[in-house]
Amino acid sequence: MSRDQCGWRHEFIGRDKAKMRGVAIADLDVRISGSEYYGCGYSKNVTQFSRCEKGYWNAVVVFSAESPLHHLLVGDVDSDYPGQELVTCGHGGKLYIIYPPEYGLRG
DSSP: OEEETTEEEOOOOOOOSSOEEEEEEEOOOTTSSSOEEEEEETTSEEEEEEEOTTSOEEEEEEEEOSSOEEEEEEEOOOTTSSSOEEEEEETTOOEEEEOOOSTTOOO
């Protein structure tokens, strides 16, 4: 959603096959220019949404858990890995760190 002279407007980015419960915005994937949007939820997946060169939105599952997920955060939680990671948890009682692609690491 953005604001112009007429007020707020919106744009559809994508959907998951089940209810989404957590979202995060970050510039984690060095293969993609700019920030990516991440969503997680009852599908048990963390999905990356990014805009491709022609203006369309791309959706890629970057992680799958064995139970529904509820929260999704971005932070530098692993001091041994340069840059930030995604963190998620949910119904299974497990906490996961999801690392961005290893090549082209940000320092």
